[in-house]
Amino acid sequence: MSIILKSNFDLRLDAMEFKDGEITLGSLLKELGAEHYANVEFIDPRNNEVDDSFTVCINGREYRYLPKRLETKLNHGDEV
Numbered sequence: 001m002s003i004i005l006k007s008n009f010d011l012r013l014d015a016m017e018f019k020d021g022e023i024t025l026g027s028l029l030k031e032l033g034a035e036h037y038a039n040v041e042f043i044d045p046r047n048n049e050v051d052d053s054f055t056v057c058i059n060g061r062e063y064r065y066l067p068k069r070l071e072t073k074l075n076h077g078d079e080v
Contacts, residue, residue: 003028004079025063026070028080029056043070056080 001018029042029050044051049070056063058072059079066072074080 001074001076003074004077005032006079023074024068024070025056025058025072025074025080028074029070 001021001023003018003023026043033040033042042050042054042056050056050063057080058066058074063069063072
């Protein structure tokens, strides 16, 4: 499964490949942060939400307006 990544800062990645199975937005963001050369924390550990300094969208919709928020399951070809 491939997820397309778009960002206004250097992720050093354009897409991520995952084994078939379920991946959530939250698990993607945790993995992205851990893999980033600056070890970025996209998720604020105090409230388990995306840090206010980031805007995160799935296919053009801000995650805050999705029913499952960080638990939203990603699909092949989704753009984050």
